[in-house]
Amino acid sequence: MSPPSAAAVVRALAVAIALSVGGIAAGAILVIAAAVALGRSGVAVTPLLSIVLSLALATGIGFGGVAFGYLRYRGRGIEYVGLAVPSLRDVAFVVAGYVASFALLLVASVVLSSTGTEAAPNSVAEVGMENPEILLLLVPASFLLIGPGEELLYRGVVQNRLGEALPAPLAIVLASLIFASIHYFSLSGAPEARLVSISVLVLPTLVFGTVYELTDNLVVPALIHGAYNATLFSLLYLTIRFAGMEELPQWVLSSIPL
Numbered sequence: 001m002s003p004p005s006a007a008a009v010v011r012a013l014a015v016a017i018a019l020s021v022g023g024i025a026a027g028a029i030l031v032i033a034a035a036v037a038l039g040r041s042g043v044a045v046t047p048l049l050s051i052v053l054s055l056a057l058a059t060g061i062g063f064g065g066v067a068f069g070y071l072r073y074r075g076r077g078i079e080y081v082g083l084a085v086p087s088l089r090d091v092a093f094v095v096a097g098y099v100a101s102f103a104l105l106l107v108a109s110v111v112l113s114s115t116g117t118e119a120a121p122n123s124v125a126e127v128g129m130e131n132p133e134i135l136l137l138l139v140p141a142s143f144l145l146i147g148p149g150e151e152l153l154y155r156g157v158v159q160n161r162l163g164e165a166l167p168a169p170l171a172i173v174l175a176s177l178i179f180a181s182i183h184y185f186s187l188s189g190a191p192e193a194r195l196v197s198i199s200v201l202v203l204p205t206l207v208f209g210t211v212y213e214l215t216d217n218l219v220v221p222a223l224i225h226g227a228y229n230a231t232l233f234s235l236l237y238l239t240i241r242f243a244g245m246e247e248l249p250q251w252v253l254s255s256i257p258l
Contacts, residue, residue, distance in 0.1 A: 009165045020182055108200045128237070
């Protein structure tokens with residue numbers, strides 16, 4: 001098999017970026033339209049309602065709609081992304097991927113702490129700090145919406161599209177960089193701190209992409225992603241409730257891929 005042409009690689013990368021931007025744009029438009037409609041109807045958009053709208057309309061319909069729209073455009077079915085009931089082998093990858101994600105996060109947190117490097121907090125985590133009940137909603141949402149929605153678009157479609165023109169390892173890295181980069185606008189703080197957080201976010205994302213490539217089953221990275229997020233939201237909630245925000249490790253606020 002001859003290597004892909006430069007034009008094919010550029011086209012694949014352009015499509016991958018366009019899908020990513022399209023998912024973000026579609027979600028933002030839906031959320032803004034819903035917020036405006038609710039406001040005109042006299043319904044106040046509280047922080048909790050804002051998170052619900054973002055989860056349902058952006059992560060669910062926005063990301064999912066762009067992914068399925070792309071599959072339809074190319075005449076591909078759901079088999080393109082690979083969906084199957086997890087086998088025992090898949091379950092083993094879920095466990096290994098979950099452990100690996102947090103192992104990498106622990107290494108990153110040690111490096112940040114030892115070097116005194118500042119990372120930017122995730123804006124959703126900040127809202128959760130002010131409204132802890134939102135974190136309880138985000139735990140199940142991690143499995144039902146966040147993990148499946150983001151993995152469908154970024155692993156099932158973006159990574160697969162890159163893999164059509166590039167070796168699997170490079171496709172995984174590029175898809176992970178694209179996914180982490182789109183979180184720039186969900187972070188708060190100085191640009192330098194946001195870039196640090198993006199660098200941290202790449203680490204678990206590389207795990208998601210790797211296990212997807214090894215299993216060819218989107219359910220596997222979706223479960224790891226969901227469990228990873230749910231664990232961080234749970235840690236955040238428990239710390240706020242029982243230890244106080246002054247005991248909150250910085251890496252918890254900056255390492256949520258949402």
